[in-house]
Amino acid sequence: xxxxxxxxxxxxxxxxxxxxxxxxxxxxxxxxxxxxxxxxxxxxxxxxxxxxxxxxxxxxxxxxxxxxxxxxxxxxxxxxxxxxxxxxxxxxxxxxxxxxxxxxxxxxxxxxxxxxxxxxxxxxxxxxxxxxxxxxxxxxxxxxxxxxxxxxxxxxxxxxxxxxxx
Amino acid sequence: xxxxxxxxxxxxxxxxxxxxxxxxxxxxxxxxxxxxxxxxxxxxxxxxxxxxxxxxxxxxxxxxxxxxxxxxxxxxxxxxxxxxxxxxxxxxxxxxxxxxxxx
Numbered sequence: 161x162x163x164x165x166x167x168x169x170x171x172x173x174x175x176x177x178x179x180x181x182x183x184x185x186x187x188x189x190x191x192x193x194x195x196x197x198x199x200x201x202x203x204x205x206x207x208x209x210x211x212x213x214x215x216x217x218x219x220x221x222x223x224x225x226x227x228x229x230x231x232x233x234x235x236x237x238x239x240x241x242x243x244x245x246x247x248x249x250x251x252x253x254x255x256x257x258x259x260x261x262x263x264x265x266x267x268x269x270x271x272x273x274x275x276x277x278x279x280x281x282x283x284x285x286x287x288x289x290x291x292x293x294x295x296x297x298x299x300x301x302x303x304x305x306x307x308x309x310x311x312x313x314x315x316x317x318x319x320x321x322x323x324x325x326x
Numbered sequence: 327x328x329x330x331x332x333x334x335x336x337x338x339x340x341x342x343x344x345x346x347x348x349x350x351x352x353x354x355x356x357x358x359x360x361x362x363x364x365x366x367x368x369x370x371x372x373x374x375x376x377x378x379x380x381x382x383x384x385x386x387x388x389x390x391x392x393x394x395x396x397x398x399x400x401x402x403x404x405x406x407x408x409x410x411x412x413x414x415x416x417x418x419x420x421x422x423x424x425x426x427x428x429x
Binding site: 167171174175178179181182187190191194197198201204205208209210212213216217220221224225228229232233235236238251252255256258259260262263266267270271273278280281283284286290291294295299302306309310312313314316317318320321323 | 330333337339343356363376410
């Protein structure tokens with residue numbers, strides 16, 4: 161019961177954060193709304209029993225990536241004229257309609273899931289111990305490759321953002 | 327709630343978040359916000375992966391989410407570097423101004 165109330169609260173705030181993200185004019189507010197949304201997603205992971213991912217979600221997404229976004233926005237020092245107008249153009253109205261149609265389609269598709277008869281085999285515990293063991297046995301190769309990806313991203317980002325002499 | 331309904335609600339939230347991210351990409355013109363919306367879509371997909379992982383009691387989905395998060399971090403760094411480079415060249419992050427590839 162507590163879990164249910166928690167789910168509805170977290171889901172509502174995650175969606176409100178998403179709505180704020182796509183509607184507020186200032187980029188800083190957009191990032192703050194995104195942080196709300198990502199925190200609520202971490203809570204949803206907890207209600208699903210994925211404790212490890214909830215912690216990683218807060219550290220990596222709500223922490224590191226969003227701080228990076230805030231840094232970049234402050235670094236770029238955008239002026240008032242960079243804020244967007246919010247008038248309803250045909251393109252925007254079309255985008256909203258497309259979004260609603262897409263959502264209806266997805267919900268309809270998910271509604272047919274019980275008919276597939278895939279059995280429930282939970283409950284699930286995403287504790288650190290079994291996941292860490294799997295990471296260093298079955299998923300050892302991708303785990304090592306991820307470090308290469310991160311190193312490449314690091315060097316690539318420095319090369320791209322560096323000031324080039326014209 | 328029985329487990330199936332439970333899964334359905336999580337998938338519905340995931341779909342709604344994905345939809346919000348998609349609409350955001352379509353309606354916003356600020357490159358940073360478009361990029362944030364892409365992150366939101368990645369997170370929405372992560373939620374559905376974790377929901378299935380929990381439903382099937384299979385850690386594979388959780389591992390996949392772990393790797394998606396790592397790649398998303400790398401992608402965020404490179405994407406923001408590109409936005410900084412773009413701002414240096416054009417003094418703008420409005421994607422309507424960056425249209426060399428348009429024609």
